[in-house]
Amino acid sequence: MAGILSNLRNTIIAGFLLALALCIFYIYGQYSASEHFADALGSQAFWAFVLRWAHVLCGIMWIGLLYYFNFVQIPNMPNIPDEQKPAIGKVIAPAALWWFRWGAMGTIGFGIVLAALNGYLIEAYLLGFTDGGASTIIGIGMWLGTIMWFNVWFIIWPNQKVALGIVDAPAEDKPKAARTAMLFSRTNTLLSIPMLFAMVINQNAF
Known part of the structure; x- marks a missing residue:
């Protein structure tokens, strides 16, 4: 963790990756199994x-x-x-x-x-x-x-x-x-x- 937080670039990248993970979690929670993930992105x-x-x-x-x-x-x-x-x-x-x-x-x-x-x-x-x-x-x-x-x-x-x-x-x-x-x-x-x-x-x- 210190390796991430001691470097600003790594900290920002980690922040965007967490946001991406949250986005994926949100989309799967909003769309039913019959709907495709691509439908949300489109x-x-x-x-x-x-x-x-x-x-x-x-x-x-x-x-x-x-x-x-x-x-x-x-x-x-x-x-x-x-x-x-x-x-x-x-x-x-x-x-x-x-x-x-x-x-x-x-x-x-x-x-x-x-x-x-x-x-x-x-x-x-x-x-x-x-x-x-x-x-x-x-x-x-x-x-x-x-x-x-x-x-x-x-x-x-x-x-x-x-x-x-x-x-x-x-x-x-x-x-x-x-x-x-x-x-x-x-x-x-x-x-x-x-x-x-x-x-x-x-x-x-x-």
């Missing part, structure tokens, strides 16, 4: 589930790192001695930002494919104007998520590259870039709360 409902699962996994990575930046790293940076700050800026932050932006990409990518598969992509982005309001709430959540994704890729990441010295830029540009990245990261933190509300309530209407 159903739209199964692939909608797989996409939703991937969407949620990526979303946890994305929003988890967003909250790490805003609840942990940014507030505590002033408390870190100056001689230790390069470890954050040169090692921790770039690695976290890689998973952060690709978590965002995976979240929106799987979410869009899921919405298209379930037939509400256009209706949701039109905020339910074409289906009597049935897709309004999920559409609001999707628009908020899309804005957040745009902020990550086209505002936060470009400014973080300047602030962290990943790209060449005048020294005087770095504080402004860092502040812009922080403000839009805070914007995403703000938007994440109603976005998650819209996503969850859409699955739990009352």
Whole structure:
């Protein structure tokens, strides 16, 4: 067990294998002996589930790192001695930002494919104007998520590259870039709360 847990790659592989075993157990429990296992794998409902699962996994990575930046790293940076700050800026932050932006990409990518598969992509982005309001709430959540994704890729990441010295830029540009990245990261933190509300309530209407 230590050999699995001491290596992150092995830990993730083991996690996916356990999930696969649980999936097989679930399918055999849902389908009678007269039905083929392939019937489940060939159903739209199964692939909608797989996409939703991937969407949620990526979303946890994305929003988890967003909250790490805003609840942990940014507030505590002033408390870190100056001689230790390069470890954050040169090692921790770039690695976290890689998973952060690709978590965002995976979240929106799987979410869009899921919405298209379930037939509400256009209706949701039109905020339910074409289906009597049935897709309004999920559409609001999707628009908020899309804005957040745009902020990550086209505002936060470009400014973080300047602030962290990943790209060449005048020294005087770095504080402004860092502040812009922080403000839009805070914007995403703000938007994440109603976005998650819209996503969850859409699955739990009352």
